[in-house]
Amino acid sequence: MDNGFTPVAEHSVAPDFSKWTPRSKLGGGPPTAQRITEVNLKEKFTCIIIGILAPFAAMIPFMAKHMEKTDRWDHWKKLVGKARYSTLKNVARMLRKLISLCPNILPPTENLVRDLLGKMNDQKKSPTVIMNYWQVLVWISKKIGTYDPDSALDLVNETNSIQDSVGNVLTMAEKGAKSLTMYAAKALEAVACLEPLQPVRCAAATFLFDNASSGRLNKLQHAPPISFVTSDKTLDLMANLDKNRSVPLIAARHCFTGKPWCSPAEVWLRDKTYSEPCRLEDYLLPACTCRCTPRLPADTLRKPHCSEIVH
Structure with missing residues (x-):
């Protein structure tokens, strides 16, 4: 007699940890508990990233495909792929800083990226900060389908030039500790x-x-x-x-x-x-x-x- 219940054994699949390494920063404990913690953290930072990009979904190719679907958020969250929570956390943090520096940067275009480089050059941002902003733009281009700044060689050359000029200024600055008098x-x-x-x-x-x-x-x-x-x-x-x-x-x-x-x-x-x-x-x-x-x-x-x- 079919009572509507399916035996659990038919659908139970043991988690595969063969391609996952526990992180010491997750508080220790058995790998299964750490894995659950990491999944929850990944969900949290994925929602933050998608929440930042959602208002521009109609202009972002990979997100626009699912605009008419009722479960579009589920599809959008899958766009981050295999990225771990630590990567997503850093992307979310840099996206917020990016919007604070250039409020109209989303969705990115060639002209907006060039304006961003000009602002960072005027504010004498360090080479590391410039590269962090650049890498975030490249990351969302590969995951979400926005404009890829790496595809424009003139922008790449401009970024390298700004990093080099700002780096020279910073290395010439006197940062040594003063000797005891x-x-x-x-x-x-x-x-x-x-x-x-x-x-x-x-x-x-x-x-x-x-x-x-x-x-x-x-x-x-x-x-x-x-x-x-x-x-x-x-x-x-x-x-x-x-x-x-x-x-x-x-x-x-x-x-x-x-x-x-x-x-x-x-x-x-x-x-x-x-x-x-x-x-x-x-x-x-x-x-x-x-x-x-x-x-x-x-x-x-x-x-x-x-x-x-x-x-």
């Missing part, structure tokens, strides 16, 4: 030796070590005190930038004022080395509490730490 170095040496509060003395000595070793704050942030080594002429630390890459930080024992700024750093680092809880710390510069009395483990890149020395 002699006055600032002497002031830090005085603070490192004479300041009654130990956290402030250690912070000043750390900044002097940073200057002497030509290190950056992000390297100090990843330099564990347990890696500290001292000699007659230098203070050495090892900055662990990642699991496979370390950078040595070597500072010479030189004083401009004759005050031994290295002493508070040595005492502090040795104390931390002998302390079992401190041996687990993976940063160098400590933070102070609101009363500037005990030390608290925290990042080195927060404003209160630097303001103590600056002011």
